[in-house]
Amino acid sequence: MRISVRIMQLPVASSPVRDLLALTSRPEVISFAGGLPAPELFDLDGLRAAYDLALREPSVLQYAPTEGNPDLRALVSARLTGLGLPTSDVLITTGSQQALALVATAMLGPGAVVAVEEPTYLAALQCFRMTGARIVPVASDADGLVPSSLRSVVAAEKPDLLYLVPTFANPTGRTLSAARRVEIAEIAAAHDLWIVEDDPYSELRYRGPSVPPLASLSDRTIYLGSFSKIGAPGMRLGLLRAPADLLRTLTIVKQAADLHTSTVDQAAAANYLAHNDLDAHVARLRHEYGARRDAMIAALPATVPSGTTWSDPDGGMFVWLRLPGAVDSAVLLQEALRHDVAFVPGAAFFATTPDHATFRMSFTTNTVADIGEGMARLAKVLL
Amino acid sequence: MRISVRIMQLPVASSPVRDLLALTSRPEVISFAGGLPAPELFDLDGLRAAYDLALREPSVLQYAPTEGNPDLRALVSARLTGLGLPTSDVLITTGSQQALALVATAMLGPGAVVAVEEPTYLAALQCFRMTGARIVPVASDADGLVPSSLRSVVAAEKPDLLYLVPTFANPTGRTLSAARRVEIAEIAAAHDLWIVEDDPYSELRYRGPSVPPLASLSDRTIYLGSFSKIGAPGMRLGLLRAPADLLRTLTIVKQAADLHTSTVDQAAAANYLAHNDLDAHVARLRHEYGARRDAMIAALPATVPSGTTWSDPDGGMFVWLRLPGAVDSAVLLQEALRHDVAFVPGAAFFATTPDHATFRMSFTTNTVADIGEGMARLAKVLL
Incomplete structure (x- = not known):
C-alpha cells in the first residue's frame, strides 16, 4: 500500500528518550533517564480542588x-x-x-x-x-x-x-x-x-x-x-x-x-x-530537588571512572557526563538495564556529529535513598 | 523588524467563524453562527465526578x-x-x-x-x-x-x-x-x-x-x-x-x-x-437537537425570500442556505447583527470560487423559543 511520497521522506524517528522510558518502566529499575518531575511532590489536593471549582x-x-x-x-x-x-x-x-x-x-x-x-x-x-x-x-x-x-x-x-x-x-x-x-x-x-x-x-x-x-x-x-x-x-x-x-x-x-x-x-x-501559593510550592520543590541534586553529585566520584567529567548544575533536572576513552554510552546502557538502573545515552542530543561517550542523568524523579542505591548499581557497570 | 520570509508567505488568515464568534458574543445577539454544542446539555455533574476520580x-x-x-x-x-x-x-x-x-x-x-x-x-x-x-x-x-x-x-x-x-x-x-x-x-x-x-x-x-x-x-x-x-x-x-x-x-x-x-x-x-451511559446522554442530545432542527426548518419558509434553497439535514448541527439573486450574505450579516441575530456567510467554506449567496446556520446552541425569536429577527433582514 502506498502511503505517500512525503510520508516516506519525513525524518520520523520516535524520540529515543520516550522509547527508553517504555524500557525503564519495570518497577525494579531505578531510572535516571526521564526528565520527569517527582510525582509525590505534585500538589494533587490543590489541583483537584482547582479542577472541582472549574467544573462548577x-x-x-x-x-x-x-x-x-x-x-x-x-x-x-x-x-x-x-x-x-x-x-x-x-x-x-x-x-x-x-x-x-x-x-x-x-x-x-x-x-x-x-x-x-x-x-x-x-x-x-x-x-x-x-x-x-x-x-x-x-x-x-x-x-x-x-x-x-x-x-x-x-x-x-x-x-x-x-x-x-x-x-x-x-x-x-x-x-x-x-x-x-x-x-x-x-x-x-x-x-x-x-x-x-x-x-x-x-x-x-x-x-x-x-x-x-x-x-x-x-x-x-x-x-x-x-x-x-x-x-x-x-x-x-x-x-x-x-x-x-x-x-x-x-x-x-x-x-x-x-x-x-x-x-x-x-x-x-x-x-x-x-x-494557592505557587511560590511556596516551588520553594518546596527547590528544597527537595536540591537535596537530590546534591546526593547525585556527591555520589559521582565513587560511581564513574577517573577521567570522567560532569556538569555541576545550579538548578533544573540534569547532570551531563562524559566518560574517558572510546566508549559508547548506548552499549553501557544495555549493561546498566541488566543491573536495573538507567540513563540516557548522549548521542541523540547532538544535531550533527554525536559524542558517544556522553550521557544524561536526571536527579529529580528519585528520592535521595533511591539515588544512592541507583548510583551503587551504576558503579558496578561503569567501574 | 524582519519577521521571516516564511512567515510573510504563510497564508495565515484567522478563521472567519472564530472572528465572527467574538462579534456575536454580545448577550443580546441570538447567534446561529457558531458550531457550538448547547452548554445546558453538557453532563457537567458526570464530568466533574469523572475528573474528581481521576485526580485521586x-x-x-x-x-x-x-x-x-x-x-x-x-x-x-x-x-x-x-x-x-x-x-x-x-x-x-x-x-x-x-x-x-x-x-x-x-x-x-x-x-x-x-x-x-x-x-x-x-x-x-x-x-x-x-x-x-x-x-x-x-x-x-x-x-x-x-x-x-x-x-x-x-x-x-x-x-x-x-x-x-x-x-x-x-x-x-x-x-x-x-x-x-x-x-x-x-x-x-x-x-x-x-x-x-x-x-x-x-x-x-x-x-x-x-x-x-x-x-x-x-x-x-x-x-x-x-x-x-x-x-x-x-x-x-x-x-x-x-x-x-x-x-x-x-x-x-x-x-x-x-x-x-x-x-x-x-x-x-x-x-x-x-x-456513565454515554448512549443515554447521546439519546438526550438527539431528542433536544432534533426538536431544534425541526423548529429552524419549520420557520424557514416564513424567514427567507421565495427562491431560497436549503439543506434538510438528518442530523448534525447545520442548515446550509442559498439566497436567490446576486446577493452577498456577508453584507446581509452586517444588517443581521444590527437586528441582534447572526449566521456565517458561506464564502469561507469554498476552496476556490466562493458562492456569496450562501450561508450557514447552526440550530444546536439555541432553545426552540430562541430559534423562533432569532428567525423572526432574521426575517426582517432577509424579506
Whole structure:
C-alpha cells in the first residue's frame, strides 16, 4: 500500500528518550533517564480542588478562544513580570512542546536554517527536522552557548533563528552566563536573528543568584515557558511570549493546530494560581530537588571512572557526563538495564556529529535513598 | 523588524467563524453562527465526578505516552466497533482538529494536492493551506460528494488525499449516500487515494437509518472522531483511526506537536465512559437537537425570500442556505447583527470560487423559543 511520497521522506524517528522510558518502566529499575518531575511532590489536593471549582460552570466545557483563558493569561503575565520579565500578554499552548512546534511551523521550512546550542533538547531537534529546515550546531561550554561560535555560525550560515535552553539546559544542566546573554542579544540585534529561549527550568534554582532571561535583553526573543516542571506536566500547559505581531501570527498557526488548549485544564490552572501559593510550592520543590541534586553529585566520584567529567548544575533536572576513552554510552546502557538502573545515552542530543561517550542523568524523579542505591548499581557497570 | 520570509508567505488568515464568534458574543445577539454544542446539555455533574476520580492518583498529573491513555483507547475502540466500525486501536489527539493537522503535516506539503468536497469545513482548508499543498474542489449535491466529479478530479489532478465530512457535513448538513460511499471506496482503491473521513457528527442523528462509515468500506481511510459534540469540546479530545503503519507515523508526528494530550482530560474521559451511559446522554442530545432542527426548518419558509434553497439535514448541527439573486450574505450579516441575530456567510467554506449567496446556520446552541425569536429577527433582514 502506498502511503505517500512525503510520508516516506519525513525524518520520523520516535524520540529515543520516550522509547527508553517504555524500557525503564519495570518497577525494579531505578531510572535516571526521564526528565520527569517527582510525582509525590505534585500538589494533587490543590489541583483537584482547582479542577472541582472549574467544573462548577458549563462554560468550562465549551469551545474557547485560541489565545487562551484570559484569567490565566493575566496571571501568567503577572508572574513572569514579577520574575523579571515584563510581560503584557502570552499565548497559552498545549505544553511548551506545542509552542516549539508553532514556532517551527511559522518560521521554518525547507530552505530555512536553525542554529542550536549543541548538545540540545532532542524534541526540539525532532520538531525542527520535521519542517525540512537545516540544523547547524553552535558550541557550548560550562558557561553555556559560546558567543564566538555563534558569530561564526551567523556569518557562515545566516540562520533564521537560534534555539537554546539558556538556564539549567536540557541535557547539560548548564546556565548561560549573564555576560554572554548580553553578547548574544547584541548578535541577534545586529544580524536580524530570532532567539527562541526555551525556559522550563529557571524557577528550579538550588543555589546562586538568578540570571536575567534573554527575552528581557532582546525584543527579538520568543520566550517559551511551561507549567510542567513547577505545576504538573499532565495538564499540558505551556506559554509563549513574543512581540505582538508575531504572537498574532502564532495564534493563527495554533488555531489550525488544535483550535485551543483544553478549557478545563486552563481554568483549573487559573484557579490554582489565584487560590494557592505557587511560590511556596516551588520553594518546596527547590528544597527537595536540591537535596537530590546534591546526593547525585556527591555520589559521582565513587560511581564513574577517573577521567570522567560532569556538569555541576545550579538548578533544573540534569547532570551531563562524559566518560574517558572510546566508549559508547548506548552499549553501557544495555549493561546498566541488566543491573536495573538507567540513563540516557548522549548521542541523540547532538544535531550533527554525536559524542558517544556522553550521557544524561536526571536527579529529580528519585528520592535521595533511591539515588544512592541507583548510583551503587551504576558503579558496578561503569567501574 | 524582519519577521521571516516564511512567515510573510504563510497564508495565515484567522478563521472567519472564530472572528465572527467574538462579534456575536454580545448577550443580546441570538447567534446561529457558531458550531457550538448547547452548554445546558453538557453532563457537567458526570464530568466533574469523572475528573474528581481521576485526580485521586498523582500519575494523572505526570507525562504520559504519546499514543494516549490505554483505557481510553480501549473504550473508544470498543465504542467505534459497536457503532459499526471494527477498531483495534486509535491515537488520542488534542481535539480532532489536531488529528487533521497531524495528517496534513505527515501527508501534505508544497507540491502535494488535496481534494476536498466543496463547500467544506473551513478549518480543514486553513490547515491544508498552511502546508503549501494545492487544494482542488470536488462537487457535492444533496447526496454529498459527487463520484463523477471525484473521477474527473482524480484523473486531472492526481490528488494525494481526499478530505470530506461524509455524515451531516459542515457546513451543509448533507450526508453522503450509502451507494456513493461504495463508489468512492472503489475509486480510492483504484487510484491509491487516501480518504480522510472527518466524522464528528454521525452520532447526532435525528431521523433515518445510519450509513456505514467510509472507513468500514475502505482500508485507505483515515478516520477522525471527536468527543466534542457528544461529550464536551472544552476537553479537546479527538481520535484518529488508521492502518497500523500510518498510525505509528502519525504518533511520531504528534510527539513533535505536543508530546501527548492532557493526561487529566484523557483520564476523566476514560472514567466517564467507564461509569456513565454515554448512549443515554447521546439519546438526550438527539431528542433536544432534533426538536431544534425541526423548529429552524419549520420557520424557514416564513424567514427567507421565495427562491431560497436549503439543506434538510438528518442530523448534525447545520442548515446550509442559498439566497436567490446576486446577493452577498456577508453584507446581509452586517444588517443581521444590527437586528441582534447572526449566521456565517458561506464564502469561507469554498476552496476556490466562493458562492456569496450562501450561508450557514447552526440550530444546536439555541432553545426552540430562541430559534423562533432569532428567525423572526432574521426575517426582517432577509424579506
